[in-house]
Amino acid sequence: MLDFARGSAQKQSLVNSFANSLYAVWRTRHGRVAEFRDAAAPPPERLLQVIWQHQRLCRDRLCTLDGQSVRVLHPGFVSVEGGPDFRGAVLQIGDAAPVSGDVEVDLRTSGWRAHGHDRNPAFRNVVLHVVWETDHSVSRVATLPLCAALDSPIVELSSQLGRVSLRTLPENLRGQCAAPLRELPAPALTELLCSAAYVRLQNKAAALRVRAQQVGWEQSLWEGLFRALGYKHNGWPMQCLAEQRARWAAGADSPFHLQARLFGLSGLLPVELSQRSARADDYLRRVWDCWWREREGFAEGVLPRNLWRFHGLRPANHPLRRLALLAHWVHAGELTIRIECWSGAVIPDRQLRDSLTNILQVADDDYWSWHWTFRSARLKQPQPLLGAPRVTDLAVNVILPWLWTRAVAGQNEKLRSEIERRYAAWPAAEDNAVLRLARQRLLGRSTLRGGIGRTAVEQQGWLQIGRDFCDQADVTCAGCSFPELVRGMQRPPPASGGR
Ligand code: SF4
Numbered sequence: 001m002l003d004f005a006r007g008s009a010q011k012q013s014l015v016n017s018f019a020n021s022l023y024a025v026w027r028t029r030h031g032r033v034a035e036f037r038d039a040a041a042p043p044p045e046r047l048l049q050v051i052w053q054h055q056r057l058c059r060d061r062l063c064t065l066d067g068q069s070v071r072v073l074h075p076g077f078v079s080v081e082g083g084p085d086f087r088g089a090v091l092q093i094g095d096a097a098p099v100s101g102d103v104e105v106d107l108r109t110s111g112w113r114a115h116g117h118d119r120n121p122a123f124r125n126v127v128l129h130v131v132w133e134t135d136h137s138v139s140r141v142a143t144l145p146l147c148a149a150l151d152s153p154i155v156e157l158s159s160q161l162g163r164v165s166l167r168t169l170p171e172n173l174r175g176q177c178a179a180p181l182r183e184l185p186a187p188a189l190t191e192l193l194c195s196a197a198y199v200r201l202q203n204k205a206a207a208l209r210v211r212a213q214q215v216g217w218e219q220s221l222w223e224g225l226f227r228a229l230g231y232k233h234n235g236w237p238m239q240c241l242a243e244q245r246a247r248w249a250a251g252a253d254s255p256f257h258l259q260a261r262l263f264g265l266s267g268l269l270p271v272e273l274s275q276r277s278a279r280a281d282d283y284l285r286r287v288w289d290c291w292w293r294e295r296e297g298f299a300e301g302v303l304p305r306n307l308w309r310f311h312g313l314r315p316a317n318h319p320l321r322r323l324a325l326l327a328h329w330v331h332a333g334e335l336t337i338r339i340e341c342w343s344g345a346v347i348p349d350r351q352l353r354d355s356l357t358n359i360l361q362v363a364d365d366d367y368w369s370w371h372w373t374f375r376s377a378r379l380k381q382p383q384p385l386l387g388a389p390r391v392t393d394l395a396v397n398v399i400l401p402w403l404w405t406r407a408v409a410g411q412n413e414k415l416r417s418e419i420e421r422r423y424a425a426w427p428a429a430e431d432n433a434v435l436r437l438a439r440q441r442l443l444g445r446s447t448l449r450g451g452i453g454r455t456a457v458e459q460q461g462w463l464q465i466g467r468d469f470c471d472q473a474d475v476t477c478a479g480c481s482f483p484e485l486v487r488g489m490q491r492p493p494p495a496s497g498g499r
Pocket of ligand 1: 174175176177178441442465466469470471473474476477480481482483
């Protein structure tokens, strides 16, 4: 047996040899260790976010600037749509009852005002401002400084966590259904996702059918397309524009004419030239010349600019570009008929998306194929007004549900089953942060496995389960019945009692 002194020396030499091991050297040389080494400098904000997510804190002595204890019952989920860094945290501050709210992480207390959080409604539900250190500024939100609350020196935490993705949920933040779902055989999981997606198809179809009863089938399709092209945040102003379609579509003699009307009605027409791009300014002048003559007649329908949201939007998805595309569709006419013909054509699975793209894609637009907005410089290469991922979104969220509910209403069994076949076979949409978070929370990993997640219908399944169960439970999954339902799928059916 080693005596204490000899044991310590051996342990130390073991630690040194681990620190200099081949793997440790590889890790450092090949950028697997974050660069932050200066304990005297403030750490990168992203590192603070990972530390918060993994709760690498002395959790029993967290204290706000005004001396209240902080108990973190759940750190929340990293935000995938901008706004505060973490959503839905559960915290107990001082003697108050636990509250659920958002957490914002900044380097310093002054970040609250400097980044405009105090004026941004998206930050209304922030219950804790986590900072590295304090400076002259204080905010109305409870503030927790981290610099003296870490469970290890910051340089060590940087080495351990600096390259950890915020998108990878720590094991203890995964949903209670993750374990039973992981045990489910792949075919059973696929079947579960497909049946959840089928509910989603029916729900979307029902909304389109109800609207069609009020405004007709064609208008309900147009409204669905406008809403889908508004994405999550601009669906409502797009719906308002679609509802006025009969007025603004009448008598327009070109896609440009329709664009001028839609831009004017949207309230998004800039009133000043950019002075940066002669081409962009020339186009804006022409739009104004056109809109100027007509705007009085449309004045009642002009939307306030503040109805639109731009935070986190990709340039290609800017509402102006989407309206430019819609103007082409409306001007070309017969979109409904072309979609109906497409539904009746024989199309192999592998050509489904391309065949619909052929119907929806438009020829180059002189301006919008080359610009993201009224103020952006001309692009080096023309960009399509509609990409393949958006075609998939339109297919699974609007076009297939619309065709399906029409087939059901018309008792056309053949068409209904053909639409269901297309829905099941549609290739997956672009993976995104919402889907990755859903998979991580529900399945315990963000990556795809064994063919799971290769179709749009499986993605729709994840989203539906998230809506039906995760959205109804808190972040700790309290009271969620989904894990039990999944476990029930693994049990053998009860033996029949009869002889
Ligand atoms: S709320 Fe339910 S469905 Fe969502 S992750 Fe938790 S256990 Fe799973």
